[in-house]
Amino acid sequence: MNVLVVGGGGREHALCWTFARAAHVYCAPGNAGTAEIATNLAIPVTDHDGLLDAVRTHDIDLTVVGPEAPLAAGLADRLRAAGRYVFGPSSAAARIEASKAFAKRLMRDAGVPTAAAETFTDADRAAAYIAAHAEPLVVKASGLTAGKGAIVCGTRSEAVDAARAMFGGRFGAAGTEVVVEQFLDGEELSVLALTDGERVMILPPSQDHKRIGEGDTGPNTGGMGAYTPVSIATPSLIARVEREILLPTLRALADQGCRYRGVLYAGLMISPCGDPLVIEFNCRFGDPETQVILPVAGCELLDELWRIAADDGWIPDLVSVPANRAAVTTVLAAAGYPDAPQRGQAITIADRLPADTVLFHAGTRRDSDGTLRSVGGRVLCATGFGPDVSTAAAASRLLAEQVTFDGKQYRRDIGWREIARARAS
Numbered sequence: 001m002n003v004l005v006v007g008g009g010g011r012e013h014a015l016c017w018t019f020a021r022a023a024h025v026y027c028a029p030g031n032a033g034t035a036e037i038a039t040n041l042a043i044p045v046t047d048h049d050g051l052l053d054a055v056r057t058h059d060i061d062l063t064v065v066g067p068e069a070p071l072a073a074g075l076a077d078r079l080r081a082a083g084r085y086v087f088g089p090s091s092a093a094a095r096i097e098a099s100k101a102f103a104k105r106l107m108r109d110a111g112v113p114t115a116a117a118e119t120f121t122d123a124d125r126a127a128a129y130i131a132a133h134a135e136p137l138v139v140k141a142s143g144l145t146a147g148k149g150a151i152v153c154g155t156r157s158e159a160v161d162a163a164r165a166m167f168g169g170r171f172g173a174a175g176t177e178v179v180v181e182q183f184l185d186g187e188e189l190s191v192l193a194l195t196d197g198e199r200v201m202i203l204p205p206s207q208d209h210k211r212i213g214e215g216d217t218g219p220n221t222g223g224m225g226a227y228t229p230v231s232i233a234t235p236s237l238i239a240r241v242e243r244e245i246l247l248p249t250l251r252a253l254a255d256q257g258c259r260y261r262g263v264l265y266a267g268l269m270i271s272p273c274g275d276p277l278v279i280e281f282n283c284r285f286g287d288p289e290t291q292v293i294l295p296v297a298g299c300e301l302l303d304e305l306w307r308i309a310a311d312d313g314w315i316p317d318l319v320s321v322p323a324n325r326a327a328v329t330t331v332l333a334a335a336g337y338p339d340a341p342q343r344g345q346a347i348t349i350a351d352r353l354p355a356d357t358v359l360f361h362a363g364t365r366r367d368s369d370g371t372l373r374s375v376g377g378r379v380l381c382a383t384g385f386g387p388d389v390s391t392a393a394a395a396s397r398l399l400a401e402q403v404t405f406d407g408k409q410y411r412r413d414i415g416w417r418e419i420a421r422a423r424a425s
């Protein structure tokens, strides 16, 4: 089978790494890591004509789209219209991520638990709403902002400033609609489900670390690390997520004529009393969650994706993860990330890497002389495995130390909540 993975980050390297066991893999545009296990094609994710040409030229049987932007821009529709199998939702269904205003409306109409919110198209109305609601509040640009468009505001005046900045163009067109919502207390959880629009196959739940700094401090990023398993994700909680969140959302999308086929990522807040609420939906695999989920999920992922894309009466399997199998990934970011990442730093990686680890590349490329260089904010993801999160975290950190580049920054506390829970029990 020939598979094309669209994208070039750590998530796409993990997808290629998973598929390479069973298929010939192409990656567009890929990175220096995917180049070692797949054939990179120098086609940007925005070039839909070029991608369709490549699918024809290389006889691609299945295209798997990594990032949200090409999905929102209709890449899956385009490939399907050309009679090609693609794993990823239509542009209409991808609005679940591409428009927070749409997602909020859908959740409200479907009775899916989420923070109380209102959507605005002008600053004065947003300010009036903010004045009438309790602090803290969260102000969000409705459109796509690479995970940076949600601002948690401790005070009303910060919230008004954030809304005004968004209407003033801080996030460009993504901020022409602004969602103001109630702050939710609790612990975050990422639940990703493969779906044909009707049934779901839930992948191992994981937890991301959005803040740049240790102890979850500083500005939000695309994600600085992730781990699985998460002990708060009990079977009964996950059954509730399926029943109260995933299935009603898929039904509501189908009722609107946009059946969802792909992976639906529910970014949840688990309230202090254990109720799951939606913070946001994503229309794709998470990054860096994928770099821990795929290596432990004991399913033939490619078969599942293929059957969802082929729409041949897919029956989801149960995903079994061996007990005592944990994974932790630590993101190695460039100096200046998330605001102004430095690019072009030479990277060196030790010849012998620690046992029970995999180094996934994200923003890397190789010069013609063989030098490995950073080209993006998140540069590499150091994944470690072990019988528990604490051991996997130690392996991940050990691997992170084997990589050197100027200004390398990473968190040494990925998995800290789980490790603290394990110590307390």
Ligand code: AMP
Pocket: 115, 138, 140, 147, 148, 149, 150, 152, 181, 182, 183, 184, 185, 188, 210, 220, 267, 279, 280
């Ligand atoms: P989003 O772009 O909606 O995923 O938000 C990014 C991050 O901001 C989330 O992962 C949370 O850490 C935080 N956040 C967003 N909305 C809320 C909320 N209503 N309450 C608390 N934290 C939030």
Ligand code: GLY
Pocket: 147, 208, 222, 223, 282, 285, 286, 287, 288, 289
């Ligand atoms: N890890 C957050 C995301 O993929 O959006």
